[in-house]
Amino acid sequence: MKYTIVGCITKYGIDDIKPYVESINQTGFKGEKLMLVYDVSKEVVEYLDNNGWLIAQSELQEHIILQRFRDMYALLHSSKTNVIIWTDVKDVIFQKDPTEWLNKWMRRDILAFSECVKLKDDPWAVVNSGTTFPLEWHMGMQDQISYCAGTIVGDKLYIRDLFLQIYHWSKLRL
Helix, strand or coil: CCEEEEEEEECCCHHHHHHHHHHHHHHCCCCEEEEEEECCCHHHHHHHHHCCCEEEEECCCCCHHHHHHHHHHHHHHCCCCCEEEEECCCCCCCCCCHHHHHHHHCCCCEEEEEEEEEHHHCHHHHHHHHHHCHHHHHCCHHHCEEEEEEEEEEEHHHHHHHHHHHHHHHHHHC
């Protein structure tokens, strides 16, 4: 099984990504590491390169929250990996090699991870989900558990297609 950790950054400096980069290095992770970057310095690119990251540079044409899914879909189209580990860069610190857990427990094509809070109790989710899906919100969505879009794992084909769908859904809501 070939694993690829994937992240996306814009306007981050080395200090912003250092905990993320160094924590995965310290776990002994042997898979591929891919970073989609927009508007970062040459020093950030060199830092990632020196730490074993493949770099995909692009220019923002839309908000990063939207464009990253479109660009990642295109990147994953030609990837030879089996499993994508999609994570937020600024919010994630690796404590162990994630492949150890995934080899033991991954029984589905996509895994999403709970934030252990109901949507109505998360101020960001109230604004984002409540205004994006008003009908669903009032039909009980607010009482559902929040799942983090910044930690998704899955079969490359499923993740790739999910990213394209997220991009299209987001375009419809604008």
